Amino acid sequence: MLIFCGSVFTSAQKTYTVEGTVQDFHDKAMLENAVIKIGSFTSRTNKEGKFSFDKIPAGKYTLIAQHPDCNDYTENIGVDRDIHLAITLEHHTGDIETITLHGSHKSKGSVVMKTLDKADIERNSTENLGNILSKISGVAVLKTGNNITKPVIHGLYGSRISIMNNGVKMAEQEWGAEHAPNVDVNDFEHIDVIKGASALKYGNDGVAGVVLLEPLLPPKKDTLMGNVKLSGISNGRGGEISANALKAWKNQWFVKAGGSYKKLGDLYIPHHTLQNTGAEVNSFNFSFGNHSFMQGFDISYNGINQEFGIYKGAHLGNNYDAYMAMNFGQPYFLDDFSYDIGNPKQNVEHHIIKLSAYKRFADFGKITFQYSFQLNRRKEYDIRKGDLKDIPSMDLRLITHSASLTHLLERANWSLESGISAGFQDNYPNPATKARRLIPDYYRYDAGVFSVFKYRFSPVLNAEAGIRYDFSRYDAYKYYDAKEWNDKYASVFPQFYVQKNDSRILARPIFDYHNFSANIGLNYKPSKDFDLKFNFSRISRTPNPAELFADGLHHSAAIIEKGDLRIRQEEVYNANLSLTGRLNVLKGLQIEANPYIMFSDGFINQMPVDFQNTTRGSFAVWEYQQVKARIYGIDADAQLNILDNLKWTTGFSALRGDDLTKNEPLILMMPMNLRNSLEFKLNKPYNFYLRLENENVFKQNRFPIRDQTVQFIEDKELVTRVIDYSSTPAAYSIFNASIGADLFKNLNLNFRINNIFNKEYREYLNRLRYYMPESGRNVVLTLKYNF
Numbered sequence: 154m155l156i157f158c159g160s161v162f163t164s165a166q167k168t169y170t171v172e173g174t175v176q177d178f179h180d181k182a183m184l185e186n187a188v189i190k191i192g193s194f195t196s197r198t199n200k201e202g203k204f205s206f207d208k209i210p211a212g213k214y215t216l217i218a219q220h221p222d223c224n225d226y227t228e229n230i231g232v233d234r235d236i237h238l239a240i241t242l243e244h245h246t247g248d249i250e251t252i253t254l255h256g257s258h259k260s261k262g263s264v265v266m267k268t269l270d271k272a273d274i275e276r277n278s279t280e281n282l283g284n285i286l287s288k289i290s291g292v293a294v295l296k297t298g299n300n301i302t303k304p305v306i307h308g309l310y311g312s313r314i315s316i317m318n319n320g321v322k323m324a325e326q327e328w329g330a331e332h333a334p335n336v337d338v339n340d341f342e343h344i345d346v347i348k349g350a351s352a353l354k355y356g357n358d359g360v361a362g363v364v365l366l367e368p369l370l371p372p373k374k375d376t377l378m379g380n381v382k383l384s385g386i387s388n389g390r391g392g393e394i395s396a397n398a399l400k401a402w403k404n405q406w407f408v409k410a411g412g413s414y415k416k417l418g419d420l421y422i423p424h425h426t427l428q429n430t431g432a433e434v435n436s437f438n439f440s441f442g443n444h445s446f447m448q449g450f451d452i453s454y455n456g457i458n459q460e461f462g463i464y465k466g467a468h469l470g471n472n473y474d475a476y477m478a479m480n481f482g483q484p485y486f487l488d489d490f491s492y493d494i495g496n497p498k499q500n501v502e503h504h505i506i507k508l509s510a511y512k513r514f515a516d517f518g519k520i521t522f523q524y525s526f527q528l529n530r531r532k533e534y535d536i537r538k539g540d541l542k543d544i545p546s547m548d549l550r551l552i553t554h555s556a557s558l559t560h561l562l563e564r565a566n567w568s569l570e571s572g573i574s575a576g577f578q579d580n581y582p583n584p585a586t587k588a589r590r591l592i593p594d595y596y597r598y599d600a601g602v603f604s605v606f607k608y609r610f611s612p613v614l615n616a617e618a619g620i621r622y623d624f625s626r627y628d629a630y631k632y633y634d635a636k637e638w639n640d641k642y643a644s645v646f647p648q649f650y651v652q653k654n655d656s657r658i659l660a661r662p663i664f665d666y667h668n669f670s671a672n673i674g675l676n677y678k679p680s681k682d683f684d685l686k687f688n689f690s691r692i693s694r695t696p697n698p699a700e701l702f703a704d705g706l707h708h709s710a711a712i713i714e715k716g717d718l719r720i721r722q723e724e725v726y727n728a729n730l731s732l733t734g735r736l737n738v739l740k741g742l743q744i745e746a747n748p749y750i751m752f753s754d755g756f757i758n759q760m761p762v763d764f765q766n767t768t769r770g771s772f773a774v775w776e777y778q779q780v781k782a783r784i785y786g787i788d789a790d791a792q793l794n795i796l797d798n799l800k801w802t803t804g805f806s807a808l809r810g811d812d813l814t815k816n817e818p819l820i821l822m823m824p825m826n827l828r829n830s831l832e833f834k835l836n837k838p839y840n841f842y843l844r845l846e847n848e849n850v851f852k853q854n855r856f857p858i859r860d861q862t863v864q865f866i867e868d869k870e871l872v873t874r875v876i877d878y879s880s881t882p883a884a885y886s887i888f889n890a891s892i893g894a895d896l897f898k899n900l901n902l903n904f905r906i907n908n909i910f911n912k913e914y915r916e917y918l919n920r921l922r923y924y925m926p927e928s929g930r931n932v933v934l935t936l937k938y939n940f
Contacts, residue, residue: 167210167211168207168208168209168210168211169208169209169211169232169233169234169235169236170205170206170207170208170209170235170236171191171205171206171209171232171235171236171238172203172204172205172206172236172237172238173189173203173204173236173237173238173239173240174198174201174202174203174204174238174239174240175187175189175198175202175204175218175220175240175241175242176202176239176240176241176242177241177242177563177565178241178242178243178513178515179243179563180563180564180565180566180568181563181564181565182202182564182565183198183200183201183202183203184198184202184220184223184242185198185199185200185202186198186220186221187202187204187218187219187220187223187240187242188218188219188220189204189206189216189217189218189240190216190217190218190219191206191209191214191215191216191230191232192209192212192214192215194206194209209232210232211232211233212231212232213229213230213231213232214229214230214231214232215227215228215229215230216228216229216230216238218240218242220242223242223243224242224243224446226240226241226242241515243446262607262615262617262674262676263351263615263616263617263674263675263676263686263687263688264347264349264351264352264674264686264688265347265348265349265351265686265688265729265731265747266345266346266347266348267289267290267291267292267345267346267348268343268344268345268346269285269286269288269289269343269344269345269346270343271342271343273285273288273344274338274339274341274342274343274344275903275935275937276844276891276893276903276905277338277905278338278339278382278384278393278395278935279384279386279393279415279933279935280338281300281302281333281334281338282302282304282316282333282334282336282338282344282364282366283295283296283302283303283304283333283334284302285338285344286304286344286346286364287304288828289346289804290747290788290789290790290804290805290806290828291306291307291348291747291786291788291806292304292305292306292346293305293806293823293826293918294918295310295821295918295919295920296916296918296919296920296921297331297463297710297919297920297921298430298461298463298464298467298919298921298925299420299427299430299919299925299927299928300333300417300420300430300432300461300462301331301332301333301461301499302333303327303332303333303334304316304334304364305361305823305918306346306348306361306362307348307349307361307362307749307751307784307786307808308361308784308786308808308810308819308821308822308823309360309361309751309784310361311327311328311332311697312327312328312358312694312697313358313359313360313361313694314327314358314359314360314361314362314363314364315355315356315358315359315362315363315364316334316336316363316364316366317355317363317364317365317366318336318366318455318505319366319367319368319453319455319507320507320509320523321505321507321523321525321527321555322355322356322358322555323335323336323503323527324527324529324551324553324555324578325501325503325527325529325551326529326531326549326551326592326698327697328697328698328699328700331499331707331710331920332501332531333459333461333501335457335459335501335502335503335529336366336455336457337395337413337434337436337438337457339382339395339397339411339413339436340366340368340397340411340436340438340455341366341367341368342367342368342369342370343367344364344365344366344367345364345365345367346362346363346364346365347359347362347363347364347365348361348362348729348747348749348788349361349362349688349690349727349729349749350362350670350672350690350692350725350727351619351672351674351688351690351729353603353605353619353620353621353670353671353672353690354559354570354572354603354605354619356574356601356621356623357601357621357623357668357670357692357693357694357695358694359692360692360694360723360725360727360751368409368440369399369409370444371399371401371405371407371409371444372401373401373403373405374401374403375401375402375403376400376401377398377399377400377401377940378398378399378401378939378940379396379397379398379399379411379939379940380396380397380937380938380939380940381394381395381396381937381938381940382394382395382396382935382936382937382938383935383936383937384933384934384935384936385933385934385935386417386931386932386933387421387930387931387932387933388417388420388421388928388929388930388931388932389417389418389419389420389421389430389431389432390417390418390490390492391415391416391417391418391431391432391492392415392416393413393414393415393416394413394414394415395411395412395413395414396411396412396413397409397410397411398410398411404443404445405443405444405445405449406441406442406443407440407441407442407443407444408440408441409438409439409440409441410437410438410439410440411437411438411439412435412436412437412438413434413435413436414434414435415432415433415434415435416431416432416433416492417431417432417433418431418490418491418492419431419462419489419490419491419492420928421928421929421930421931422913422925422926422927422928422929423911423912423913423926423929424913425487425488426487426488426489426490427464427466427486427487427925428464428465428466428486428487428488428489428491429462429463429464429465429486429491429494429495429497429498430462430463430464431461431462431491431492431493431494432459432460432461432462432494433459433460433494434457434458434459434460435457435458436455436456436457436458437454437455437456437457438453438454438455438456439453439454440452440453440454441453446513447512447513448510448511448512448513449510449511450508450509450510450511451507451508451509451510452506452507452508453505453506453507454504454505454506454507455503455504455505456502456503456504456505457502457503458500458501458502459499459500459501459502460494460498460499460500460501461494461498461499462494462495462497462498463497463498463499463708463711464486464921464924464925465486465497465536466478466486466487466924466925467497467711467921467923467924467925468497468535468536468708468711468770469770469771470770470771471766471770471771471865472764472766472771472863472864472865473865473866473867474771475764475771475863475876476863476865476874476876478923478924479876479877479878479923479924480874480876480877496534496535496536496537496542497533497534497535497536497708497711498533498534499531499532499533499534499708500531500532500533500534500545501529501530501531501532502528502529502530503527503528503529503530504526504527504528504529505525505526505527506525506526506527507523507524507525508523508524508525509521509522509523509524510522510523517562518560518561518562518563519560519561519562520558520559520560521557521558521559521560521561522556522557522558523556523557524554524555524556525553525554525555525556526552526553526554527551527552527553527555528550528551528552528553529549529550529551529552529553530548530549530550530551531547531548531549531551532545532547532548532549533545533546533547533707533708534546534708535588535706535708535769536769536770537769541587544585544586544587545583545586546586546588546706546708547582547586547588547590547591547707547708548582548583548585548586549580549581549582549583549591549592550580550581550582550583551578551579551580551581552578552579552581553576553577553578554576554577554578555574555575555576555577555599556574556575556576557572557573557574557575558572558573558574559571559572560572566608566609566610567606567607567608567609568606568607569604569605569606569607570604570605571602571603571604571605572602572603572604573600573601573602574599574600574601574602575599575600575601576597576598576599576600577596577597577598577599578595578596578597578599579596580592580593580594580595580596580597580698581594582594588705588706589704589705589706590631590704590705591703591704591705591706591707591714592698592699592702592703593629593630593631593632593702593704594629594630594631595627595628595629595630595698595702596626596627596628596629597625597626597627597628597698598624598625598626598628599623599624599625600623600624601621601622601623601624602621602622603619603620603621603622604619604620604621605617605618605619606618606619613677613678613679614675614676614677614678615675615676615677616673616674616675616676617673617674618671618672618673618674619671619672619673620669620670620671621668621669621670621671622667622668622669622670623666623667623668623670623693623695624665624666624667624668625665625666625668625695626663626664626665626666627662627663627664627698627701628661628663629661629662629663629701629702630651630659630660630661631659631660631661631662631702631704632654632657632658632659632660633657633658633660633704634656634657634658635653635656635657635658638658638660641717641718641719642660642718642719645718645719646660646662646718649661649662649663649718662701662702662718664701666695666696666722668693668694668695668722669693670690670691670692670693671690671691672688672689672690672691673688673689673690674686674687674688674689675687681735682734682735682736683732683733683734683735684731684732684733684734685730685731685732685733686729686730686731686733687728687729687730687731688727688728688729688730689726689727689728689729690726690727690728691724691725691726691727692724692725692727693722693723693724694722694723694724694725695722696720696721696722696723696757698716699714699716699777700716700717700720700757700777701716701717701718701720702716702718703715703716703777704716706767706769706772710920711772711920711921712761712772712773712774712775712920713765713767713772713773713774713775714759714774714775714776714777715762715774715775715776715777716777717776717777717778717779720757720777720779721755721779722755723753723755723756723757723779724753724754724755725751725752725753725756726751726752726753727749727750727751728749728750728751729747729749730747730748730749731745731746731747732745732746732747733745738793739793739794739795739796740794740795740796740797741793741794742791742792742793742794743791743792744789744790744791745789745790745791746787746788746789747787747788747789748785748786748787749785749786749787749788750783750784750785751783751784751785752782752783752784753781753782753783754781755779755780755781756779756780756781756782757777757778757779758777758778758779758780758782758812758819758820759775759776759777759778759820760775760776760778760820760857760859761773761774761775761776761820761859761861761878762774762775762776762859763861764861764862764863764876764878766863771863773861773878780812780813780814780815781812781813781814782810782811782812782813782814782819783810783811783813784808784809784810784811784819784822785808785809786806786807786808786809787805787806787807787808788804788805788806789804789805789806790802790803790804790805791803798833798834798835799831799832799833799834800831800832800834801829801830801831801832802829802830802832803827803828803829803830804827804828805825805826805827805828806823806825806826807825807826808822808823809822809855810822810855812857815857817857817858818855818856818857819857820856820857820859821917821918822853822855822856823918824850824851824852824853824881824884824917825850825851825853826848826849826850826851827848827849827851828846828847828848828849829846829847830844830845830846830847831844831845832844832845838895839894839895839896840893840894840895840901841893841894841895842891842892842893842894843890843891843892844890844891844892845888845889845890846888846889846890846891847886847887847888847889848886848887848888848889849884849885849886850884850885850886850916851884852881852882852883852884853881853917854881856879856880856881856917857879858879859878859879860875860876860877860878860879861875861876861878862874862875862876863876878923881917882914882915882916882917882922883914883915885912885914886912887907887908887909887910887912887914888908888909888910889905889906889907889908889909890905890906890909891903891904891905891906892904892905899938899939899940900936900937900938900939901936901937901938901939902934902935902936902937903933903934903935903937904932904933904934904935905932905933905934905935906930906931906932906933907928907930907931907933908927908928908929908930908931909930910930911929911930912929913926913927913929914926914927915927
């Protein structure tokens, strides 16, 4: 018995060595100061990521590995011999490998980016995307009236800006000036704007920049969360209601749904109401999936339907009315308020279905697959009579399929992200409109491949380089007037001729485009108080359908558009510099300057060239042309924390655009502007804030002269008059204010007044500025209940 008990005691006291390493799962970098626990024993990793336990008694233990900003690692182990362990931790708590740099993202890239966070969005949730983005320096809005807006970055808009809705590039006939983005801002947690063509991952269309619309990431815990918002809007005597809910589980499954409805009547301008300027918008979104660390998937749907009235005073019946309205501000269709939306109007619905999945491999990296389907249906109604009065003058259906496969590999000092993509579009203009089709039937085929390499030379210097190739093909069917075909295209494109029908030529244009794009970037941060970023890119862009094929009256814009088959692909060289400094002034001062320059030998520009009196009214003719162009400017921002609860922010933007072919200014370039705001905020217990804003827009003194000549009968004589189609509006200054607080634990109130002093002004970038000023004072009250 003594011999037996002695053997057991000796065995129980036998100890072993447990050692190993802790490294980053993504880039394999060894992690210092990771805490390793085996039962009651504790060790910490050194600079090489190594740890060691000398005397661990035999037995079964729970091993826990912890590191700041990492997910804990837990495993049950048995110690019956010496053990060597290789532990990997998820050192990145979010998807930091993307180009998105918002919030807690840790990677330092060279892109020049500005972010609107959740608070910015919620305070302006009744606004459309264009108006919200215009609060960022260097971003303006191109308007068609007061409801339809789209973002302008550094003087460029339309197809030159890629809008990514939860990872899906919006395909919504974005080429038009009056095609507002079909998104509901209530769906997103934050919005990032990348200035310049430095994000090749998102395609070669983002010559001006990329807008990233990012929804809320599901939390990794059992929870039910959401909100209900109710807003009253004085201008238009309407309101908006929205609701969002998300259910998440600890096993990382989630389901999310939301929607909104907004209704406005005719809009108010100082001293008048504009007839037929109401709006009705409704949206719905739904998604579900599982987002674990090693693998995941999600399926989502987004749908939105928008109906906008177009001010009747912009659709004038003859040359005399057009002359009086543009030269003398003759009032038409004022003061009879209504919620009805009559003709002319625009009705647009957009649907997105997305499927995505990813899988991580320990040594191979992360593979992500995504497929999306988009349906865009646009109907535009003109003022028509008889049997045609309820039939749209334009009825376009655009179907887009796209798929992509990307691979990300990260190591200690470098990362490589590569991908391939393919897309197909089918545009169908309904012939039942009985009107000339503005955009013809066409198929578009796209394929692309890209690679972005990032390298860290040192803790203060990072660099990246990207390259991209895209192939695009148009296969279209379009009728041309025989005279126009013979004058412009018969000798240039004889292979496109199909047949002649009376005075019309049926053509089948087929174009192939090969686009090569590249960029390089540097991020230099010599100290915590100074940051320098530089990007240089060369982008090649395929012409959009309007630039090639547009032919006819565009009702929403109240213009006649003309494309040109001879337009070739657009190549743009773009350089961006960002300098950020932090100074110890009061409670802290941050200053950022972003100078930039763009140059193109084949810049695609749209210009007014004529004025036509048709059976459907008098309209300006805008034609797409290709010129040599240069745009350069600067954005500057500053934020001064005066007190702990009081801050002042300012933003300034100025640019100059030159048509070097015609030796004249480019048209529709953003005027110089200056924004200032002062905000007082108390975070607890009521999250109270008070914000005052002032926006100053200077007169644009650089513009091309494009006055148009018209003829009409006056006093029984045929007279010729000149329409002032060139002069720009006067400078203006407007003031806004907002105040908000938590009334109760889950109930928040936000009160906002735009254009406090009811200033009458016109914006140069509003295509209907000839007929109407901007909106007058608007009071918005929003109640939000969180759960």
